[in-house]
Amino acid sequence: MSLGEFDVISRFFTRPPSFQHSAVHVGVGDDCALLSVSPGHVLTTSMDLLVAGRHFFPDVNPKHLGHKALAVNLSDLAACGAKPLAFLLGISLPRVDQTWLSEFSAGLFALADQHGCVLMGGDTTACDGPVTISITVFGEVPVNRALLRSGARVGDGIYVSGQLGDARLALEHRLGKLTLPPTALQAALPSLELPIPRISLGIALRGIASACIDLSDGLYGDLQHVLAASRCGADLFQTSVLSCSGVQSLLPADFSSSYLLQTVSSGGDDYELLFTAPDVHSHAIQAIAARLDTDLHRIGRITESPGIRMLDEQGVPLQVLCASFDHFSASS
Amino acid sequence: MSLGEFDVISRFFTRPPSFQHSAVHVGVGDDCALLSVSPGHVLTTSMDLLVAGRHFFPDVNPKHLGHKALAVNLSDLAACGAKPLAFLLGISLPRVDQTWLSEFSAGLFALADQHGCVLMGGDTTACDGPVTISITVFGEVPVNRALLRSGARVGDGIYVSGQLGDARLALEHRLGKLTLPPTALQAALPSLELPIPRISLGIALRGIASACIDLSDGLYGDLQHVLAASRCGADLFQTSVLSCSGVQSLLPADFSSSYLLQTVSSGGDDYELLFTAPDVHSHAIQAIAARLDTDLHRIGRITESPGIRMLDEQGVPLQVLCASFDHFSASS
Secondary structure: OOOOHHHHHHHHOOOOHHHOOOOEEEOEOEOOEEEOOOOOEEEEEEEEEEEEOOOEOOOOOHHHHHHHHHHHHHHHHHHHOOEEEEEEEEEEEOOOOHHHHHHHHHHHHHHHHHOOOEEEEEEEEEOOOOOEEEEEEEEEEEOOOOOOOOOOOOOOEEEEEOOOOHHHHHHHHHOOOOOOOHHHHHHHHHHHHOOOOOHHHHHHOOOOOOEEEEOOOOHHHHHHHHHHHHOOEEEEEHHHHHOOOOOHHHOOOOOOHHHHHHHHHHOOOOOOEEEEEOHHHHHHHHHHHHHHOOOEEEEEEEEOOOEEEEEOOOOOEEOOOOOOOOOOOOOO | OOOOHHHHHHHHOOOOHHHOOOOEEEOEOEOOEEEOOOOOEEEEEEEEEEEEOOOEOOOOOHHHHHHHHHHHHHHHHHHOOOEEEEEEEEEEEOOOOHHHHHHHHHHHHHHHHHOOOEEEEEEEEEOOOOOEEEEEEEEEEEOOOOOOOOOOOOOOEEEEEOOOOHHHHHHHHHOOOOOOOHHHHHHHHHHHHOOOOOHHHHHHOOOOOOEEEEOOOOHHHHHHHHHHHHOOEEEEEHHHHHOOOOOHHHOOOOOOHHHHHHHHHHOOOOOOEEEEEOHHHHHHHHHHHHHHOOOEEEEEEEEOOOEEEEEOOOOOEEOOOOOOOOOOOOOO
């Protein structure tokens, strides 16, 4: 059975009126969507493209893909301390597979509903290439309260949320480049397929974090963006960085610690927040971690001296590879 | 020479500060773009996907493609009577061709600058498939002044701007399905490759048009969206519809008039505005046409009786094919 473009939209991406949002006046079905931004707020918006075979396995569970496609976008809102409002979905499909679309939309809407984020329009098209998903998210943040990359100051602590490197380990396993023990794989896979956008954390960090970014390209690469925007450098503490691995204790005793460090520091696809904050806020940060039941690791400190140094327990700089993930030079 | 993702963004899609917009606080390079909406206004937004081989010829002039990719999105703003503010660009490329990117961005920015529409972010990625372009545009319109599809009332006149069907004739020529005389091709090609988004017209129609839509899927298909949203029908006047063809006088004397009518009424890719308005505004509409130096054709009338009827000069309904363009059932 073949479905037309408008059938795809009405069958899989149109929802009953109860899922409407007071800020969205006209949603799916008019030329534009109309969105109200609260007085005293600015709109925050971001777009991500996901291409099959590049950002996800073509045979990935479509429910997980629906989740992740929105999660990586919500993660950008989180990094700005924004509250989600709505999103637009563009999807280009080589064929209409109703089971796949139904699962994809279930995963997408489950996450959207968690965050009160309404689908308000988009575009659906056929293509002769890989499935391509383009999502634009819309959120709002009070004027002058957005978390930016440019506010890190010398002496600030550097923090990351949750687990780093697990997504990369799961990816390497799926690519056949290593074999994780079943318990480690089971623990790592959700980081790859079902990342949690740190929306509540981003909002809690307004007025506390001096700079913030979400980790999509890996700790090193994304920290470099913060350092470049803030014109400073960073010392990282190797032990603290390694402790961000969620699955470290589940790995074989002979698992290479330098390889583990590399996945944690350059793995990419973590969708955790990296933020900086002056020490005066360290108690507030501990309180946020407890209230949100989210690990917040203090992994380093902002320095005047440019570049990133990884320090051992004695504070001695290590020689480590400092690479980031770039979609045009890596294909994982 | 190979360029990374961030190099592509900085080389081809980053502009000097003079191209910034007072409403855009943080643009390309942070996790989110921040956009202010004027007090008393709502945000209007729309997304379109363009896929090589589906929406454009892979060998199309990249400058024209840059223009058209933004134009089709601006056309959605025009249909709502919105003023453009900014856009996000997602582009997925099988390879980095610097000449192509340079031309593409020149065409894109030339049109963006005409409308004060600022590139404020996006995403760039490699892919193993066709070039895919995803643009999300942002505009604003005063509260309760947006033109919607749902406001057409029985007795309203039906109007279209500019030329219809020319884009389709140029497409059929490019596909080798017919051969246009050189003068006709030259006149028709700009409609296909360099459509003009009717931004000034949309703004001028605030408070005058009762409903509005942009013509992307063809007159019949898009008029049907208005009729469905407004719960009414339409009589169209064949002679007036045919007069919307810009190249009719340049076609051979034996060119099939029924084929011409079909391209005008179902061709798609016109990116003109279709709007309805009560007769009380007919003088105002003539004045707008004169002021903007834009043809505005009165092609029919809204009826209580549902469906679309094409009437001959005696007002007798004709038997004509009533088809719209659907990206999943047509491949042109």
